[in-house]
Amino acid sequence: MTVLFVATRSPWPSVDGGRVLMARTIAGLRARGHVVTVVAPDPDGTATPPPDAADLRVRLVRVRRRGWAETLIKAPASRRPMAIERHHHAAIVREVAACARTGVDVVHVQQLHAFAHVRGLAGAGVPIVLRAENVETELWRQTCARAWWGPAGWWSSLPLRRWEADALARVGAIAAVCDRDAAVLRRLSGLAAVDVVRIPMPAELPAGPSLAGDPAIVLMASAWPPNRDGAAWFVRRIWPAVAAAMPAARLHVFGLPAAAAGAPGVVAHPRPAASVDAFPDGAIAVVPLRIASGANVRVLEAWARGLAVVTTPIAAAGVDPGDGASVAVAATPAEFIRAFRRLAGDSEARRRAVAAGRAALAAHHDPAAMAAGLERVYRQAMAATPRRVSA
Secondary structure: OEEEEEOOOOOOOOOOHHHHHHHHHHHHHHHOOOEEEEEEEOOOOOOOOOOOOOOOEEEEEOOOOOOHHHHHHHHHHHOOOHHHHOOOOHHHHHHHHHHHHOOOOEEEEEOHHHHHHOHHHOOOOOOEEEEEOOOHHHHHHHHHHHOOOHHHHHHHOHHHHHHHHHHHHHOOEEEEOOHHHHHHHHHHHOOOOOEEOOOOOOOOOOOEOOOOOOOEEEEEOOOOHHHHHHHHHHHHHHHHHHHHHOOOOEEEEEOOHHHHOOOOOEEEEOOOOOHHHHOEOOOEEEEOOOOOOOOOHHHHHHHHOOOEEEEOHHHHHHHOOOOOOOOEEOOOHHHHHHHHHHHHHOHHHHHHHHHHHHHHHHHHOOHHHHHHHHHHHHHHHHHHOOOOOOO
16 A cells, blocks of 8 residues: 655654654554655754665655744635644645655545645545544643633634534544544544544563662653643642652653753753653653643653653543553642652552553554554545546
8 A cells, every 4th residue: 555644744853752653653554565655844954764764755845944923924814723824834735746646545644734735635536544643622622721811712723623623524534542532533523433543652662771860750841832831830830849758859851941940859851862761761751741632652652661650630541541550640749749659669569550551552552553553544545535537
């Protein structure tokens, strides 16, 4: 099968959850013998496909990164929501169209924002599958509920709601990453058949070099709004109580140094060159999201690399923790302190948590099963899309 994989950022280097998801998805499709062409922006010209990807067709397009001010100006004329307009580039639309003309079996759209680059193919006899990493309108709803500008934000979200509903109606099939999102997408699209194809992750991966702290607690931050919100909340509201109760503990914050500025017992690290560096051997991973949709890749990767995980209830719901043995769930300073103390002082508890997480990976996140699931969804889209025959 020939797959045109369209994204709003390059899968490489795979240093954050979204890129890890894309890179592992592409690798899984290639392992099943599918011919994959990747089209993605590369603003800095630094994206490099893996050395073993000689069979992979890569079209990285040099575009200028667009800021919010420019987006605000252009969005009204384009009639695209700001969140979509910020990632839209005419050069990528042209590249996608050129690749489609060479003949593809299916177009894989990685997340809603990338649909802007394939919208012209909808209705043209080209099967399109939306790989929904999350539900954008659900993320925006949660963001507005927490922000002081919430009411104004809700009104500004209406174009995004319309865009998401229109995209869901135009694609041939939808693949969600978890049951929670599938239920929301079924409601938004009116489609009964929204498949769940879980995030691929090997059951075991090596951990990175150990870091200081008793315990060492690692937090992966980024500029993505839910991650930025969660990191800031944890460092400002939760960590001071943890540091007072556990003076020997150290919080290692990766990827967003500003989130760690001035906090006692916090060590700031730049974005890692490879994701393994953010999962040091013997550490505890904290995923303090307050805004969540989809399934958090960091939780899955922590399990694979042998780290116990402490996370919030809303983040835990997206990774199907089952009986709760695979993650410790906390929402208040006291709950985080109890979770960290238990895991730090009981190596058997950490071992059980990691074993439960790895069992969940083997049962639900096997890369080969993910590729087979996507293949099934691709065939659904192909069957549902009437092919146009050239005269």
